Amino acid sequence: MFRPHKAKRTMSLIALVAALAAATPALSSPEGDYLRFCSLCHGFDGTGKGPLADALKKPPANLTLLTRRHGDKFPAEYVKEVITKGGDIIGHGSSEMLPWGPTFSAEEAGGMPDDRIRIEGLVRYIESIQAP
Numbered sequence: 001m002f003r004p005h006k007a008k009r010t011m012s013l014i015a016l017v018a019a020l021a022a023a024t025p026a027l028s029s030p031e032g033d034y035l036r037f038c039s040l041c042h043g044f045d046g047t048g049k050g051p052l053a054d055a056l057k058k059p060p061a062n063l064t065l066l067t068r069r070h071g072d073k074f075p076a077e078y079v080k081e082v083i084t085k086g087g088d089i090i091g092h093g094s095s096e097m098l099p100w101g102p103t104f105s106a107e108e109a110g111g112m113p114d115d116r117i118r119i120e121g122l123v124r125y126i127e128s129i130q131a132p
Contacts, residue, residue: 030121038063038122041097046129060097067130074127083119 043049046063053060067074086097
């Protein structure tokens with residue numbers, strides 16, 4: 001069911017995100033990239049409760065439980081693939097998860113660090129927020 005109030009709120013949040021992303025190119029650290037590109041859906045703490053989470057058809061993954069859900073071994077290659085290719089990869093489940101590889105490649109052309117380095121940094125950051 002279409003809910004105009006949710007659509008308006010979602011569009012406002014997307015506009016805010018775009019403005020923040022454009023205004024904060026200095027946040028090219030792994031944590032900064034997480035805050036810019038991931039936290040709106042996955043939450044600032046990675047638990048899947050970001051400001052845009054309610055607007056999505058499928059709840060975002062709780063990133064702090066990846067190690068637990070994968071037999072107590074952090075799935076670094078899987079996380080890298082999801083970040084790079086988005087949610088359309090087999091097993092991720094939702095095409096609402098955008099592929100960030102092209103975004104990082106475009107920013108690299110504008111003088112940002114190498115996209116592979118940024119994605120590896122994001123993977124390490126997500127590994128660092130795993131629940132015990």
